[in-house]
Amino acid sequence: MAKYVINGGRRLEGTVTISGGKNAAVAILPAALLVSGKCRVENVPDISDVRTLLDILADLGAEITYEEPSTVILDCTNVQSTHPNPELVRKMRASYYLMGALLSRFHEASVALPGGCNFAARPIDQHIKGFRALGAKVQQTEDYVHLKPGPNGLKGGRVSLDVVSVGATVNIMLAACLLPGRTIIENAAKEPHIVDLANFLNTMGAHISGAGTDTVKITGVEKLEGGTYAIIPDQIEAGTYLAAVAATGGNVLVQNVIPKHMECVTSKLEEMGVTCIHYDDSIRVMSDGRLSATNVKTRPYPGFPTDMQAQICVCMSIAKGVSNLTENVYETRFFGYCTELAMMGADILISGKTAIISGREKLTGAVVRAHDLRAGAALVIAGLVAEGATVIKNISFVERGYEHLAEKMTSLGASIQRIED
Ligand code: UD1
Numbered sequence: 001m002a003k004y005v006i007n008g009g010r011r012l013e014g015t016v017t018i019s020g021g022k023n024a025a026v027a028i029l030p031a032a033l034l035v036s037g038k039c040r041v042e043n044v045p046d047i048s049d050v051r052t053l054l055d056i057l058a059d060l061g062a063e064i065t066y067e068e069p070s071t072v073i074l075d076c077t078n079v080q081s082t083h084p085n086p087e088l089v090r091k092m093r094a095s096y097y098l099m100g101a102l103l104s105r106f107h108e109a110s111v112a113l114p115g116g117c118n119f120a121a122r123p124i125d126q127h128i129k130g131f132r133a134l135g136a137k138v139q140q141t142e143d144y145v146h147l148k149p150g151p152n153g154l155k156g157g158r159v160s161l162d163v164v165s166v167g168a169t170v171n172i173m174l175a176a177c178l179l180p181g182r183t184i185i186e187n188a189a190k191e192p193h194i195v196d197l198a199n200f201l202n203t204m205g206a207h208i209s210g211a212g213t214d215t216v217k218i219t220g221v222e223k224l225e226g227g228t229y230a231i232i233p234d235q236i237e238a239g240t241y242l243a244a245v246a247a248t249g250g251n252v253l254v255q256n257v258i259p260k261h262m263e264c265v266t267s268k269l270e271e272m273g274v275t276c277i278h279y280d281d282s283i284r285v286m287s288d289g290r291l292s293a294t295n296v297k298t299r300p301y302p303g304f305p306t307d308m309q310a311q312i313c314v315c316m317s318i319a320k321g322v323s324n325l326t327e328n329v330y331e332t333r334f335f336g337y338c339t340e341l342a343m344m345g346a347d348i349l350i351s352g353k354t355a356i357i358s359g360r361e362k363l364t365g366a367v368v369r370a371h372d373l374r375a376g377a378a379l380v381i382a383g384l385v386a387e388g389a390t391v392i393k394n395i396s397f398v399e400r401g402y403e404h405l406a407e408k409m410t411s412l413g414a415s416i417q418r419i420e421d
Contacts, residue, residue: 002399004392004406006383007415008365011289012250014412018238018257019045019403020070020231024193026094027170028200028231029053032062032074033101034177035204037226042071044231049092049116049400056088056095075226079105086112086144092400096124096167099145100174103136108148116400118372121332126165130172133157134179156181156220164189164300169216170197176218177206183218190214191301192232192261200229235261236307236374237402242266242285243311244381244409246274247318249289252412255282264304268296268312272319289385293321293359298328306330310337310378317346318385319359326354337375340368344382344390365390370397377402384414393421 020043030053032039044050046069054072058064061079066072082102089095093116102109113124128138128145134157137150156179161168169189174197176183188194190212198211204227207219238257245252246269259266259278266276266283271294275286293316298306306329313334316323327333331353338348338355343366347358365388370376376398383390392398395418398405406418 001421005417006390008386012245012412015253018233021234022401024196024231027197030097030101033076035224038075040073040228042230044072045403052091056084059085082106082109090115092116100171103147103175104178110146126168127171130159133159156183158184160186179220185216188216196232203227239265239308240377245285246287247385251286291319293319293323295324297326310374314378314381316357323357336371367391370394373401
């Protein structure tokens, strides 16, 4: 297990380049299973979730080659297995996308239930509802999902999701791509990575429309051909750097972003007293570190992302006044980091799905532990702000989703070291 050691209190200055989107990459790489021929995928982030997924695909029989610095060429033509390695599958959340992709291509799959960040109960009933709407027979055991054609075979169908789910929307899109007929997903998620997946699949020859709205329509095609595609920038990584500069104070150009994807985050930071200037593909963030309290409610896109809840909580912890932070997607998400922030001096009272945060003048360094990916990122920001030294243990969580975080922060003037325990 590695740890970060951070000496806080330094302003951040300079330029940081945002990597390809984690949540887009973990949907697009399994989508290569649907393609006959080579997919050249650019802007792939070098993070452990992506490495695990590529290991799973290689183990299934995919030919994978790497081109520096962030391009991966996948050829899944010779894949024959429909049983991904369960130990690898259990290492991450998005491995559940193998269910939809394998079902579409082979009409059957046996996939272990996924692992990943456990900040809340994360059911997959909506994924299964979608597979059933496409005619699949689904058998779920304690630790596996088995999929095969039902009595009437697999074909397009209509599914209205009971909750807006990114995972279910992606999985049904993948499953429907190569099935005959038309699939309609109602109450679909609208996150940028849904649009990115649709763009990838359409580039390879799929017929998907409506991605980015709440109704996604897929007309099945017989075959997808290879091609080249570049993944969108990671809006949560970008938001994390914006929040870090807001909290520490500084002046940073965050480049390789799609500013439109960031509006919900930048408008909240502006309410807190931060200046964000939007350019075509970058945002300049300027802060004197003196923040004002605000209120945030997380919502599915285009609302404030739950994946930025912990980072904005750190900003609120040092803002003047009392902030309310309401979590509407994963109610138990506060528990992954609020106790750790309290050890650093934050004043957070959790009442149901709302955290009431009374801003303090300063945080103080402490030895803390990352319990999940975004919680870990929030502790990094807290460490950068705090007086004295902070040690963050368990940073393998952070490395699931942030490419070269310590190097990028160091290049902005932070004092952060990654140390192998
Ligand atoms: C994805 C993101 C994750 C983000 C989350 C919400 C990926 C790989 N992960 O996770 O970073 O925090 O979206 O933006 O893209 N739900 C059900 N039944 C289901 C599926 C979901 O009840 O079958 C509920 C969940 O408990 C949650 C809500 O729906 O309350 C949203 O979950 P969902 O969008 O599916 O999250 P993930 O796809 O797991």
